[in-house]
């Protein structure tokens with residue numbers, strides 16, 4: 267009963283959040299390479315991206 271996750275661990279608890287602005291990220295596909303990745307829903311205002319796990 268002592269293995270609770272602290273509130274400071276947000277990056278792993280919310281892997282779908284933009285690393286730049288914290289907004290929700292959406293699955294996108296690179297038109298050039300065809301690779302799939304997560305892009306910020308605020309693009310092009312925010313250009314935060316994350317690789318898919």
Ligand SMILES: [Zn+2]
Nearest residue numbers: 284287306312
């Ligand atoms: Zn963002």
